[in-house]
Amino acid sequence: MFTNTTCERFYYLVDAVVYLVDAADKERFAESKKELDGLLSDDSLANVPFLVLGNKIDIPIAASEEELRYYLGLSNFTTGKGNVNLSDSNVRPLEVFMCSIVRKMGYGEGFKWMSQYIK
Numbered sequence: 001m002f003t004n005t006t007c008e009r010f011y012y013l014v015d016a017v018v019y020l021v022d023a024a025d026k027e028r029f030a031e032s033k034k035e036l037d038g039l040l041s042d043d044s045l046a047n048v049p050f051l052v053l054g055n056k057i058d059i060p061i062a063a064s065e066e067e068l069r070y071y072l073g074l075s076n077f078t079t080g081k082g083n084v085n086l087s088d089s090n091v092r093p094l095e096v097f098m099c100s101i102v103r104k105m106g107y108g109e110g111f112k113w114m115s116q117y118i119k
């Protein structure tokens with residue numbers, strides 16, 4: 001089992017972060033935001049791309065992408081889908097993609113987006 005302390009020792013090896021959120025569990029969005037904020041403010045992850053996946057969109061009550069951005073406090077921080085060159089900036093790549101892992105949909109676009117930022 002990794003404790004937070006154990007994980008922190010390995011952060012310098014991290015090429016990217018994939019943060020999976022259950023988009024159908026709105027009651028836990030505040031908890032998800034808190035955890036995500038902790039990672040986003042960690043100095044050792046400052047230049048690491050973040051892919052936020054909103055999972056379980058096959059469930060009708062799942063949040064929309066816009067709602068998820070809002071509840072996670074990311075509305076003004078996402079950097080754009082497609083090919084966005086951020087290499088000349090100090091901006092950390094961060095995007096939200098919605099997916100359903102059981103239906104095998106959505107996450108491929110996210111991983112493709114993320115791969116352009118992995119050196």
Ligand SMILES: Nc1nc2c(ncn2[C@@H]2O[C@H](COP(=O)(O)OP(=O)(O)OP(=O)(O)O)[C@@H](O)[C@H]2O)c(=O)[nH]1
Nearest residue numbers: 022025028055056057058059099100101102103104
């Ligand atoms: N409907 C649906 N179910 C999914 C999807 N992905 C995973 N699951 C199901 O979610 C269950 C696993 O629960 P998770 O939500 O991953 O929760 P967990 O991390 O085990 O536990 P929690 O911390 O309580 O959320 C399994 O039954 C999976 O089959 C999806 O895209 N759609």
